[in-house]
Amino acid sequence: MNNELLPVITIGLNLNNERFEYSMKELSALAFANNMQVVEELVQKLDHPDSATYFGKGKVELLKETATAHNVNTVVVNDELSPSQLRNLEKKTEVKIIDRTGLILEIFANRARTHEAKLQVQLAKLQYQLPRLHTSASQRLDQQTGSGGGGFTNRGSGESQLELNRRVIEKSITHIKEELKTIEKSDKTQRKQRAKSDIPNVALVGYTNAGKSTIMNQLVQRYGENVEKQVMVKNMLFATLDTSVRKLVFSDQKKMLLSDTVGFVSKLPHQLIKAFRSTLSEAASADLLVQVVDESDENKQLMMETTNETLKEIGIENIPMLTIFNKADLANESRPVRTGNSLTMAALEDSSVNELVNVIKEKILKNYATINLLIPFSDGNVVEYLNSNANVLETKYNAEGTEIKVELPDSDLNRFEKYVIKK
Known part of the structure; x- marks a missing residue:
């Protein structure tokens, strides 16, 4: 892979939004995640975007001059542009324009690893591309889809070619949706099997790059059935898209499933929210959500709002939540400190991980007797089963058999009822 970063200019409209500076900072991080380096940033204060070119006329001219001065061929926009805005801006500046949605789709396309994730990204890209079809894109689409042969080229150019391309995309969208439905059915079956096992499920959610994967790896190292099954950690937005599920077994034989979900960003494209609803289904079926927040980031409150808004948008509500303010060491704050349903901690410190485990167990492993x-x-x-699968507190032997004092989940009480010593 070529590690040389592509120089780009980022641009954005400040519409008197309190999140504007934060979103521009985030845009730079997204650009870096897509192997780009921001060499200049241009912003403009307006009441509303120009319907034709996004920026006002004078700012568009300045953008063209700035791109020429920096020898930059790509501009990244902080909003999703309409098809006409994108075309007009490219025409007037003579550079490639990538809007925020297009940028995130590119990142997701590069990061997708599983078959499901690749299908979801492909679906989102096609849904994004469909309204942006225009005549100049016809040949490019023919080359990408392989639809240039077989007599199609004789249908004519212009409007008929656009219609052909539109049908190709619509057919692909239908096919991918059907394939994703099949995968979703299989995933639902797996989740039902896990639910039957009475093992509680905890899902890590939160803004991308807040430390979810680091926390997961710390827990897998200590309690994972297979410590080699750790997840990738990288200081970059959307380092991974795949939801990872790991089984943890604590020293008292209590078990839980832990899932690490894809991170969120503000203004996540609606195409991806819909497409990745199934990827986030682990969170939807969780017994407890653990929202991980970067305590050292000055924008942490906005990040929390982004996470909560995204969860609500994809229909994940009414699930108990524990909020983890991670990276407290970088913020020089005391840790671990618990306040209600929140915990301030540092994922790489043993004392913090110990307290996190205590809090999680208190939340989801309370139905024990x-x-x-x-x-x-x-x-x-x-006896052998209980020693291997339950928290045996005391064992004695007498003439009648083995006396065991044991912690069991409520769901197991009926199973061993005939052995209970009646007082």
Whole structure:
């Protein structure tokens, strides 16, 4: 892979939005995640975007001059442009224009690893591309889709070619949606099987790059059934898109599933929110959401709002949430400190991880009862099962069998009812 960064100019309209500076900073981070380097930033204060060119006439001319001065061929816009705005701006500046939605789609396309993620990105790109078809794109689309042969070129140019391209995209969208439905059915079956196992599910959610993957790896190292199954950690927006699920087994034999979901950014394209709803279904079926926030970031409040808004938009509501203010070491704050449903911590410090585990267990592993069992020696397999799968607090032997004091989930009480010692 070529590590040389592509020089770009970022531009944005300040419409008296309090999030504007934050969104421009975020845009630079997104550009870097797409192997780009911002060499100049141009902003303009307006009441509303110019319907034809986004920027006002004078600013468009300045943009063209700035691109020429910096020898830059690509401009990244902080908003999603209409098809006509994109075409007009490219024509007047003579450079390639990528709007915010297009940029995020490019990043997702480069990061997708699983078959499902690739399909979801492809679907989002096609939905984005469909209203932006125009005559000059006809040949490029023919080359990309391989539809230039087989007699199609004789249908004529212009409007008929646009219609052909539109049909090709619409057919592809339908096909991908059907394939994703099949995958979604399979995923639902897997989640049902996990639900039947009575193992609670905890989902890490939050702004991308807040430390979700680092927290997951710390827990997998300590309690994972397979410590080699750690997830990738990289200081970059959208370092990974795939939802990872790991099984954790604590020292008291209590178990949970932990999932690390794709991170959020502000103004996430609606095409991707819809397309990635199935990817975030682990969060939708969770018993507890753990929102990870970068405590050291001055924009943490906006990041939390972004996360909550995105969760609501994709229909994930009414699930208990624990808020983790991570990277407290970088903010020089005391840690670990618990306040209600929040925990201030540092993911790389043992004391913080210990407290995190305590809080999570308190939230999701509370439906346990301590009972005394008397198990006949003839049922030694039951003793073996409890020693391997439950928190055995005490074991004694007498003439009738094995006395065990054990912690069991409420769902297991009926299973061992016949062994309960009646007082």
